[in-house]
Amino acid sequence: MSALLALSNVQVLYDHTIEAVRDVSLEIEEGRIVALLGSNGAGKSTILKAISGILGQEDGEIVGGSIAFAGHDLRRASPASIVARGLVQVPEGRALFATLTVEENLVMGGYGLSRADTETGLEEVYSLFPRVRERRGQISGYLSGGEQQMVAIGRAIMAKPRLLMLDEPSLGLAPQIIDSIFDTIVGLNGSRGLTVLLVEQNAQLALSVASRGYIIENGRIVLDGMAETLRTNPDVQEFYLGFGTSGTRKSMRDVKHYKRRKRWLS
């Protein structure tokens, strides 16, 4: 079975010198929720930016490997054409258009759509998030964090995604709100078969909804497998799930067994 999104040996440089991501390969099958886990600065967001084609904004560049979405090569594609193919990102920290109203934010999500499609899209988002409907006329920058996250997800849904990428949707939100956001994500996956790439620091949460997980450290994928397997892996438990037994800090890289495993596979 071929994957909907496949990265193979992707390497990303910033400023032609700083290697942020090296030899990253991952595959996402249609209809699945896949988690990409790692700590700060591991390269998670860089991978999402590479997929969305916006590395140029930060002087980054894909120097090796390939990214294919439904059989199309995305390495040279413009961000607009990537969105048009149905590969849509909810960026880290929400990144709403703060000076625009909630509804204007949503309309921008469906930028490429016809007027009629925009109307049905808005209706769909409002029925998904009734709270967003109440706030539709307000300036989005003044909403609470949870409401902003709903608008950010709604804005991405407006673009009619086949694959939705979420960059740390739990960041800075109260646990209750995180639960409802994750319920929505799982709901979208179940009801319309939306494929999801979930980038998270919160491994426990992400592995509880994902079917498959990848763990990235220092720009390399160090471990991957079914979510269930990852959850019970003693090293993952120690480093990411907080079940550690010893007081000493180790790094996943010290665990020789996993090092650069992806390289021989691909």
Added chain:
Amino acid sequence: MDFLLLLISAGLVSGAAYGMIAMGFALIYKATGVVNFAQGELVMLTAYVAFSIAGAVDLGFWSLLAVTVPIAMAIGLTLERIFIRPMLGEPAFAIVMVTIGLAVILRGVTIMIWGPDPLDFAAGLSREVITLGPIPFYPAQLYAIGCLAILVGLAYGFLRYTRVGIAMRAVAANETAALLMGVSVKRIHAVAWSLSSAIAAVAGILFAANFKLGPDMWFQGLRSFPALILGGLDSLIGAAIGGLIIGVVETLAQGYLGQGLREIAGFVVIVVILMVRPYGLFGARDIERV
């Protein structure tokens, strides 16, 4: 009393010209984050283009506008494509330097084509004095104020209700997020340049009809700067209102305080207003949630 009214009306007319020029600045600044120092030169160039068109065919004011504006938009698109597009992603300061270079080029080109002497340009308007109450007006003066009002209305509708207009505000708010939504930032920049040139054409024709058409007209760009700052740099409607305020303040200062104070008055006003409102009258503040 009549003297005061006369000064105010003259101030509104020159203020309308400042306002229109400042709106062109504000539009490009809003969409691209760059102050286009060639805006005054665009105003001058498009006014000369209109002059040549009026010399070739006999047109009324509105038809002259209808012919000149599309040409101006094409000029704006071309300049953006040649001079600004290659600079995409460079620091704003570098792009500003390019616009300064562009300004010098446009000044030179204008003198090369049309010569250094001032020209008389009626822009298809009659010169019969119209009296409104106690105050006499030339038609061109009333057209200037009317066109400013029309441009403000169009700008408001465009930015609030059209998809491209909303996208322009979205790009201003968060460029990366706009890219992620499939907005082509390049295209939005090009649209901003062409619309700004259209505004420049309206401003240029009316300024030339009211005052004179000469190769020193580019200086009006700098004269409109206080209006732009007063309105808040990125607000088109603010720029228009700022223009009117600066125009009136300048003529009042000239009429009651003395000739030399005209040039200073506008700058005194912005210093005072910026002390109270650092974002200008209508500028966007950074939104911070507490």
